[in-house]
Amino acid sequence: MTGNSFFDEQKEQSLIKARIVEKYFWAWAKVIISTLKKKPVSEQRIAYIDFFAGPGRYKDGSQSTPIKVLEAAISDPDMPNMLVSIFNDADAENVNSLQQAIDSIRGIETLKYPPQILNHEIGNNIVQTFQERKLVPTLFFVDPWGYKGLSLQLINSVVKDWGCDCIFFFNYNRINMGLSNDAVKEHMNALFGQIRADQVREQLKALSPQERELTVVEAICEALKAMGGQYVLPFRFRHEIGNRTSHHLIFVSKHVKGYEIMKEIMAKESSEQTQGVPSFEYNPATLQQPLLFELTRPLDELEAMLLDTFSGRTMTMKEIYDQHHVGKPYISKNYKTALGNLEAQGRIAVHLPAGKKRRKGTFADDLRVTFPVKQ
Structure with a gap:
């Protein structure tokens, strides 16, 4: 009706x-x-x-x-x-x-x-x-x-x-x-x-x-x-x-x-x-109480998952995203941010394709990442 x-x-x-x-x-x-x-x-x-x-x-x-x-x-x-x-x-x-x-x-x-x-x-x-x-x-x-x-x-x-x-x-x-x-x-x-x-x-x-x-x-x-x-x-x-x-x-x-x-x-x-x-929900309360929702840190969790899942492997950003994101709340830019954070911390090695330049603060799909072997 x-x-x-x-x-x-x-x-x-x-x-x-x-x-x-x-x-x-x-x-x-x-x-x-x-x-x-x-x-x-x-x-x-x-x-x-x-x-x-x-x-x-x-x-x-x-x-x-x-x-x-x-x-x-x-x-x-x-x-x-x-x-x-x-x-x-x-x-x-x-x-x-x-x-x-x-x-x-x-x-x-x-x-x-x-x-x-x-x-x-x-x-x-x-x-x-x-x-x-x-x-x-x-x-x-x-x-x-x-x-x-x-x-x-x-x-x-x-x-x-x-x-x-x-x-x-x-x-x-x-x-x-x-x-x-x-x-x-x-x-x-x-x-x-x-x-x-x-x-x-x-x-x-x-x-x-x-x-x-x-x-x-x-x-x-x-x-x-x-x-x-x-x-x-x-x-x-x-x-x-x-x-x-x-x-x-x-x-x-x-x-x-x-x-x-x-x-x-x-x-x-x-x-x-x-x-x-993203939360994958529309909740009017979150617009009024933003500080409450900073108590969780899902991007930190993503960084830890990537180090664990891809231990010892070398692959591009796009390959990492394609193999990992289904069934998880993360979108492409989250993976780029997480990988950028891990790079800044010296926890992964990043390789630029031959002949390409990289703008500061970016993480292109074709950048290759080497993850350390999990100890």
């Missing part, structure tokens, strides 16, 4: 959610299009699918994610001829509002494939249809109210094909409560898988609220990886009071390039960074 939308609960957080999706859509499309241009024109298509699209505009008149995505496509020289967009909402009122919002976009007629707007409940029929088809490169955004319609099978039915990534948004508190509610057991089993859901239910009995959250999110991420979504990246949204989670945004991809792109985007949207390492 429109009145239950996340935007109505947290306007600023909803804006950040939409911004993350819009930024990733743009970066993802650019990467995919560069590959598609090598193929026949008939195969040059990308897709954006949103099965819980909402009304198109929020109550204050600002644009929601579908409108932002379509405007981004219209402004690009290539996307108007390639983008196939499908928007769905089970609420007929939302569908009518979305249609009006899309019709009012300037330049919407320049899209070769007019946006498709559907009014369906999302269930097994949609999943089966997607499972049976080979999809064009697709960015799939899933933003349901609660959990109805959100399932591992739905996500996997899209990300199974090349160039297909998924971003989904879920209300943590509703899922946390749903795991112990027999009335919605079927929905929880669809989200986690029955065996994993039963395991999580048993684990949660003895856990604190914070431990419950970590366990639930970890279980979802592991379930996605088990289905082939090798690269999974969560981003947390806190309530304004700062001590309770409201939602999580989870990115799923089968390719490390998408993971790297989203990691950089989420890092920039994080409300707080410690030693330059």
Whole structure:
């Protein structure tokens, strides 16, 4: 229902959610299009699918994610001829509002494939249809109210094909409560898988609220990886009071390039960074209490990890980053800072490629690093 939308609960957080999706859509499309241009024109298509699209505009008149995505496509020289967009909402009122919002976009007629707007409940029929088809490169955004319609099978039915990534948004508190509610057991089993859901239910009995959250999110991420979504990246949204989670945004991809792109985007949207390492959450409290978050020093931990992991090896900065960053909170610039610190301390040897000069304070991708053998 429109009145239950996340935007109505947290306007600023909803804006950040939409911004993350819009930024990733743009970066993802650019990467995919560069590959598609090598193929026949008939195969040059990308897709954006949103099965819980909402009304198109929020109550204050600002644009929601579908409108932002379509405007981004219209402004690009290539996307108007390639983008196939499908928007769905089970609420007929939302569908009518979305249609009006899309019709009012300037330049919407320049899209070769007019946006498709559907009014369906999302269930097994949609999943089966997607499972049976080979999809064009697709960015799939899933933003349901609660959990109805959100399932591992739905996500996997899209990300199974090349160039297909998924971003989904879920209300943590509703899922946390749903795991112990027999009335919605079927929905929880669809989200986690029955065996994993039963395991999580048993684990949660003895856990604190914070431990419950970590366990639930970890279980979802592991379930996605088990289905082939090798690269999974969560981003947390806190309530304004700062001590309770409201939602999580989870990115799923089968390719490390998408993971790297989203990691950089989420890092920039994080409300707080410690030693330059992003928190991967939006928490209004961190903006008011920055000193509390300096008690942890994650960059120091990265330096120690690098010395331990790559003991006795010589490799480039880029090779170090590629082999180490997946599943960790660090982005490329964190590795460069950590390696620069280790160099300044005399704990690693750095070799400049022949014929190249180095600007002071920089750490280029092709610099070679020799780590001492661990004693």
